[in-house]
Amino acid sequence: MTRTARRNRRTLQVVGAGAAALLALSACSSSGDASSTTSDSSGSASSSGKLSGEVTVFAAASLKESFTTLGKEFEKQHPGTKVTFSFGGSDSLAASITGGAPADVFASASPKTMKIVTAAGDASGTPSTFVRNELEIATLPGNPDKITSLKDLTKSGLKVVLCDKEVPCGAAAQKALEASDLKLTPVSYEQDVKAALTKVELKEADAAVVYKTDVHAAGDKVEGVEFPESDDAINDYPVTLLKDAQNAEAAKAFITLVQSAEGQQVLTAAGFLKP
Incomplete structure (x- = not known):
């Protein structure tokens, strides 16, 4: 059993790790802002390659806190972008995607629910595991x-x-x-x-x-x-770009952030296990 003393100590470790992760992400954000130029916000990328527009992410409810943090950091790193989330049960999200709901990225809490999307032909490429949870x-x-x-x-x-x-x-x-x-x-x-x-x-x-x-x-x-x-009963969490993504380039960049060292710091600070 996790005793109160262990819990408090663990909480301090999580907070410390989270702070370090956010500092690392902020540094990346500042670097990206300094080198960026004005872009056309109507598309996913301008002629200079800068990302813009909205990215719609369907993600398992357990990812809410960490993905919200990563979404904000993504917007800082790529001015002109906006990340919109839909959190919920992975099975319900998968059903929505196969039913035609518009989304760019799907992050599921299990390979089984991800398979619903891949079997329907709605995934672009092969999903990859980015974290695990217990x-x-x-x-x-x-x-x-x-x-x-x-x-x-x-x-x-x-x-x-x-x-x-x-x-x-x-x-x-x-x-x-x-x-x-x-x-x-x-x-x-x-x-x-x-x-x-x-x-x-x-x-x-x-x-x-x-x-x-x-x-x-x-x-x-x-x-x-x-x-x-x-x-x-440890669950693998796969993520994939969706076939009908309206903003594929920005969606790919968001997935890259999730899988990056900076993204992994945020996720492990929240208690997720490395893939």
């Missing part, structure tokens, strides 16, 4: 129910929330439960990991199985409890 139990602050393991979630009277089984965080939770030969009936299945975590933050549930990155992002609103079975 599960953690989110409890009420102070862990009043003394939850120390995945098995504890099966206690009678405990209100537990899981992500829907079709969502990557829900599929991973089911995999961990099956590996432990445990059966758990949650009080609700949520459509994405943020919705599951919110149930605990609002004290509508005693615990939820979510990603470690979401526990980090919640700060003192929840208490994190690690469990060894999470090692058997």
Whole structure:
């Protein structure tokens, strides 16, 4: 179990790493601004090769904090661009893309949901894994129910929330439960990991199985409890340029930022694992 002292120490490490990442990104941003020239904002690039226009990114809910940070940095590095995000359950986002929703980039929380897009022929090229994520139990602050393991979630009277089984965080939770030969009936299945975590933050549930990155992002609103079975259910996160991207050049540049050393610093500071 992650004790309060360990949690506070980990939080300080995350904050420090995040600050270092932002400083590195700001340095890149300043360098890019100094060498840039005025561009035509109506297209993805001017004759001088400068990027412009809007980039629409569909991304898993667990990427919200880190991708929002990277989006702002991208706009600083490329004046005249705007990054617009749609965050949600990866399965819902994939369905929207295959249904014709306009987007330039798709970042999924699992290869399975990415396959929905590639199988439909909506991806441009082969998706690549840019980070990984693992599960953690989110409890009420102070862990009043003394939850120390995945098995504890099966206690009678405990209100537990899981992500829907079709969502990557829900599929991973089911995999961990099956590996432990445990059966758990949650009080609700949520459509994405943020919705599951919110149930605990609002004290509508005693615990939820979510990603470690979401526990980090919640700060003192929840208490994190690690469990060894999470090692058997680590999710790979793939990203791809979409076939019908309206701003392909800027979209490629955003993916490059995500995969760069600077982008990886932001993501690992948020708790993601390196690919």
